[in-house]
Amino acid sequence: MEIINEKKPEVKIVGTLNGHTGCIYAVDRGLYANTIFTGGSDDFIAQWNLDTLQGEKFATSFAAHLYAICHIPEKKLLLAGTTDGNIHIIDTDQKKEIRILKYHRGPVFDIKYCLETNCFYTAGGDGNFAVCSLDSLSLIKVITLCGEKLRSIDFNYHASEIAIAMGSCDIFILDLFTLQLKYGFIAHRLSANIVRYTPGGKFLLSGGRDAHLNIWETGNYSLVKSIAAHNWAIYDIAFSPDGALFATASRDKTVKIWDTKTFGLIKRISKEHLTGHTHSVNKLLWSAFNDYLISVGDDKEVIIRQLIYE
Template sequence: MEAVKKKNIRFEVIAALKGHTGCIYALDRGLSDHSVFTGGSDQFIAHWDLESFRAEKFATSFTAHLYSICHIYEKQLLLAGTTDGSIHIIDIAQKKEVRILKYHLGPVFDIKYSLKTNCFYTAGGDGNFAICSLDSLSLVKIKKLCAEKARSIDFNYDTSEIAVALGSGDVFIFDLFSLQVKYGFIAHRLSSNIVRYSPDGKFLLSGGRDAYLNIWETKNYTRVKSIAAHNWAIYDIAYSPDATLFATGSRDKTIKIWDAWNFEFLKRIRKEACTGHSHSVNKLLWGPFHNYLVSVGDDREVMIRSSI
């Protein structure tokens, strides 16, 4: 019955929220389980309430496009990475910018943090991967990984590892604490855009500009499956709260839903049939509040869906 249910899974559009005047590139959880932060080329961060479907301008002092947002809930900080290489650090309680870090020479494509190391990590268009202290809010170490862009970061706490996706097509796996390289492999023919560990830590999923979704087991990072998943580049991957499904978002304007156990394709969400995005899908967030799948893209909309 479960297999039949999954194959017949449907998604209902709850809302298509408008307010941004430019492409939306950044998305992260908000101040509660029923809110999200978004940012993009219009140079402001919005905070959306997923109950009332209303938004407020949370921060507006940026002079460059926003490519990444990281809400550090435990520290009451919001980090925003921009196209000019800056990382803006905002005190959430005061809604006030407390610091700007500038060590990247290209766009900041991803920001992630770890309480286990008390650090946050950034991936830049200059090919650099950087580590900063959450206490001092300053740079600890920076590594040049390639001549192309560093695109995406994710953690596997089961193996104490960090994965970094690179524009060269490579993926590097670092030890979480020593930052020594444990593995390095070519994941995609073109740029590796996104890496995402499965919630149980057994697999690493990678999506590339070659439109392939590749599955790697994390014992020695052997590829177990390669799927021609989309027509254009894959930009993001998000697991459902119960870890039974995951979604991929692509430049081909679609979102696809997959079975997390056997990686079987289940559903395509597109504009013509499912009120999908009219342009590139850039970011996904699948949160616990009503099982909402939130997506943003170049069409300037924040779309909210629920599986039924």
């Protein structure tokens, strides 16, 4: 049973961005602090201005649906992972595609980068985890981790670890530099969909198709708490810029706000309450720009919210 924390901010709807004609599966930071990128089943990436709530002149189309977007501002690159297994690399200065990497045999579900290793990493529907150079933009290594989809990647820089959520219900923890397996454990009764380390790296949060939010202590990855957080699969977790709060997104059409210290529920956002999504919520971005919480979903909408404390 959910226990709602006494700390109850008001949720203000800043705006809803409409322009996509298909489900939206991906969102990331844009070229500037006040912009974001979104992409999905209509096969293109759009950039939005959070000040004007209008689209910017940066639209890139593809031959397949997008599941993952990774903006790398330090390298002036934008990476897009598509359902045909391709990684499209876009030069953000030139605003054009400069390379396509083809090494996955299934959809690309996540892309993350690490400046410490000077690499980017991809999680594929073929069960493969791949490492590529940020300098040469070429493949370094592919590791087959399981026979199911790989869904999510996150880094714990405090312990030099990579967490990977898998459709086999497992989470694997690899060494960031050697890529050796350090821990492997069954994390959910159904597919493990999302992994996120808390700021400071003390805990790993995971969300699964079983609708549970699980909290793991990173010292030995023992289970600290398991919360029946949603009614359907959890697809994403995002921390507020100050790390005090985090949000979860679910196929049950809701976004929930939680306290990072207590893991207590603070707010439930739904269509019936606080103008939520009408369909599955697929991805979140908690922007440092005005502390905007941005959610995207199957209803083709980008919803921007702000938490207000009286």
